Amino acid sequence: xxxxxxxxxxxxxxxxxxxxxxxxxxxxxxxxxxxxxxxxxxxxxxxxxxxxxxxxxxxxxxxxxxxxxxxxxxxxxxxxxxxxxxxxxxxxxxxxxxxxxxxxxxxxxxxxxxxxxxxxxxxxxxxxxxxxxxxxxxxxxxxxxxxxxxxxxxxxxxxxxxxxxxxxxxxxxxxxxxxxxxxxxxxxxxxxxxxxxxxxxxxxxxxxxxxxxxxxxxxxxxxxxxxxxxxxxxxxxxxxxxxxxxxxxxxxxxxxxxxxxxxxxxxxxxxxxxxxxxxx
Amino acid sequence: xxxxxxxxxxxxxxxxxxxxxxxxxxxxxxxxxxxxxxxxxxxxxxxxxxxxxxxxxxxxxxxxxxxxxxxxxxxxxxxxxxxxxxxxxxxxxxxxxxxxxxxxxxxxxxxxxxxxxxxxxxxxxxxxxxxxxxxxxxxxxxxxxxxxxxxxxxxxxxxxxxxxxxxxxxxxxxxxxxxxxxxxxxxxxxxxxxxxxxxxxxxxxxxxxxxxxxxxxxxxxxxxxxxxxxxxxxxxxxxxxxxxxxxxxxxxxxxxxxxxxxxxxxxxxxxxxxxxxxxxxxxxxxxxxxxxxxxxxxxxxxxxxxx
Numbered sequence: 001x002x003x004x005x006x007x008x009x010x011x012x013x014x015x016x017x018x019x020x021x022x023x024x025x026x027x028x029x030x031x032x033x034x035x036x037x038x039x040x041x042x043x044x045x046x047x048x049x050x051x052x053x054x055x056x057x058x059x060x061x062x063x064x065x066x067x068x069x070x071x072x073x074x075x076x077x078x079x080x081x082x083x084x085x086x087x088x089x090x091x092x093x094x095x096x097x098x099x100x101x102x103x104x105x106x107x108x109x110x111x112x113x114x115x116x117x118x119x120x121x122x123x124x125x126x127x128x129x130x131x132x133x134x135x136x137x138x139x140x141x142x143x144x145x146x147x148x149x150x151x152x153x154x155x156x157x158x159x160x161x162x163x164x165x166x167x168x169x170x171x172x173x174x175x176x177x178x179x180x181x182x183x184x185x186x187x188x189x190x191x192x193x194x195x196x197x198x199x200x201x202x203x204x205x206x207x208x209x210x211x212x213x214x215x216x217x218x219x220x221x222x223x224x225x226x227x228x229x230x231x232x233x234x235x236x237x238x239x240x241x242x243x244x245x246x247x248x249x250x251x252x253x254x255x256x257x258x259x260x261x262x263x264x265x266x267x268x269x270x271x272x273x274x275x276x277x278x279x280x
Numbered sequence: 281x282x283x284x285x286x287x288x289x290x291x292x293x294x295x296x297x298x299x300x301x302x303x304x305x306x307x308x309x310x311x312x313x314x315x316x317x318x319x320x321x322x323x324x325x326x327x328x329x330x331x332x333x334x335x336x337x338x339x340x341x342x343x344x345x346x347x348x349x350x351x352x353x354x355x356x357x358x359x360x361x362x363x364x365x366x367x368x369x370x371x372x373x374x375x376x377x378x379x380x381x382x383x384x385x386x387x388x389x390x391x392x393x394x395x396x397x398x399x400x401x402x403x404x405x406x407x408x409x410x411x412x413x414x415x416x417x418x419x420x421x422x423x424x425x426x427x428x429x430x431x432x433x434x435x436x437x438x439x440x441x442x443x444x445x446x447x448x449x450x451x452x453x454x455x456x457x458x459x460x461x462x463x464x465x466x467x468x469x470x471x472x473x474x475x476x477x478x479x480x481x482x483x484x485x486x487x488x489x490x491x492x493x494x495x496x497x498x499x500x501x502x503x504x505x506x507x508x509x510x511x512x513x514x515x516x517x518x519x520x521x522x523x524x525x526x527x528x529x530x531x532x533x534x535x536x537x538x539x540x541x542x543x544x545x546x547x548x549x550x551x552x553x554x555x556x557x558x559x560x561x562x563x564x565x566x567x568x569x570x571x572x573x574x575x576x577x578x579x580x581x582x583x584x585x586x587x
Binding site: 184187189199202218278279 | 358367372373
């Protein structure tokens with residue numbers, strides 16, 4: 001069997017599974033006809049849930065129609081609680097981008113330093129071990145109190161949650177560069193800085209990028225929770241707001257989009273990782 | 281004695297062992313090489329051959345003693361001493377040209393890109409890799425990788441080449457070809473070379489002098505064997521030379537038995553004046569560095585020399 005036929009068959013199975021899922025979903029949430037006789041005005045007041053046995057959970061067709069509506073106007077802005085999904089996602093991506101970028105700027109140089117110095121590595125290890133397992137949201141009250149700005153606090157939370165995988169992977173990558181490559185640089189009398197950029201960085205890059213890929217995944221997980229807390233804008237706030245509106249359709253759409261954006265972010269980092277990976 | 285290009289003077293290497301004791305790999309090691317000489321070191325694993333090479337390269341520092349190269353004590357690595365690593369140690373993210381150019385631009389920092397490239401290309405051509413410049417190490421065979429290693433070492437025009445079992449990971453045919461190449465290049469460029477090997481035939485083919493080391497820990501340089509074969513020796517008729525088997529047997533006898541018993545049997549061994557062995561038919565003449573009158577070692581006491 002060739003790989004292309006495997007891919008084709010896997011695609012067909014995926015489509016079949018999706019169709020089965022949508023089918024079951026549709027059947028489970030459809031209207032079952034009139035269940036109670038009541039005056040038309042009362043029925044109108046009660047809605048389809050009571051009068052036609054329709055589930056409060058929207059079906060795939062409802063979600064599809066609503067999604068189409070959102071996708072046609074992604075960037076409308078009708079005030080604080082009614083913005084297009086594109087705008088909400090944009091806010092979230094911008095916060096993740098800012099916090100993540102700050103984390104890259106701190107974690108990679110610091111990781112280099114720690115990785116190259118056994119003293120620093122040992123001295124900083126207890127701090128890293130204690131700080132690493134703290135849930136990023138636990139920092140939120142402290143961030144709100146000190147920073148006094150909810151939006152920057154969210155960025156700080158992203159920063160603090162994405163720094164650890166990058167830092168640890170950078171330390172590991174730098175510390176485990178093959179001795180023979182270091183020796184090549186030493187016999188060629190390459191200075192410390194040039195050695196860091198021409199030998200250690202390319203050798204450690206795949207490990208560092210793997211850490212960055214883990215970090216972007218965690219950052220995207222955390223932003224939803226952080227925005228539910230800080231409120232105002234962002235896809236996390238949108239989910240919570242639509243829950244308060246009891247619009248399950250919008251919640252499902254948001255969940256779907258969060259998944260898609262997370263996948264795209266991961267794919268971007270995966271592509272970068274492939275670019276720096278060298279075959280041996 | 282005036283012609284000492286490289287002089288290792290009384291070096292020792294000790295490691296802290298378990299429970300405060302120190303392990304001495306070797307101590308009081310004296311060794312010298314003339315300019316343009318090709319020297320091979322033979323000894324069993326663990327006798328500290330690689331440590332000696334690393335000290336010569338400057339990658340490792342001796343616990344005692346000094347190494348003098350061209351009249352100056354060395355401290356640390358130098359572009360004058362190129363190393364060919366056993367594992368070739370190419371940077372896998374660079375192409376063949378990139379690997380050689382990295383060395384070239386490390387030596388001549390102010391050269392522009394075109395000049396670095398042209399210089400690197402000369403040495404890629406020299407080792408016969410023309411056409412593979414833009415391949416990555418992962419696309420090369422083991423022999424080709426080691427050729428890149430040789431090109432990289434030669435490209436910085438070092439005063440000496442240090443080789444740590446450069447061909448041990450290669451198949452026999454490739455090894456033979458590369459030995460020819462290294463021999464040709466070293467003769468052409470008048471390179472001083474120090475090579476560690478486990479292969480007796482390789483040492484006989486390549487070396488002017490063969491250093492025999494006893495087993496470690498506490499290894500000593502037992503003998504310096506001068507290669508009696510002519511300098512223009514060829515691979516094909518090497519084994520027909522009248523002294524070939526005497527030389528080969530002498531080395532193998534050393535490796536098989538005398539490397540273990542040498543220290544016990546020779547209590548008056550003077551590490552500063554290691555005996556130089558001249559293989560000559562039918563017996564074996566031994567002299568101590570040429571300073572003292574030569575003694576004659578009669579056949580029979582040395583089991584290898586019945587030829």
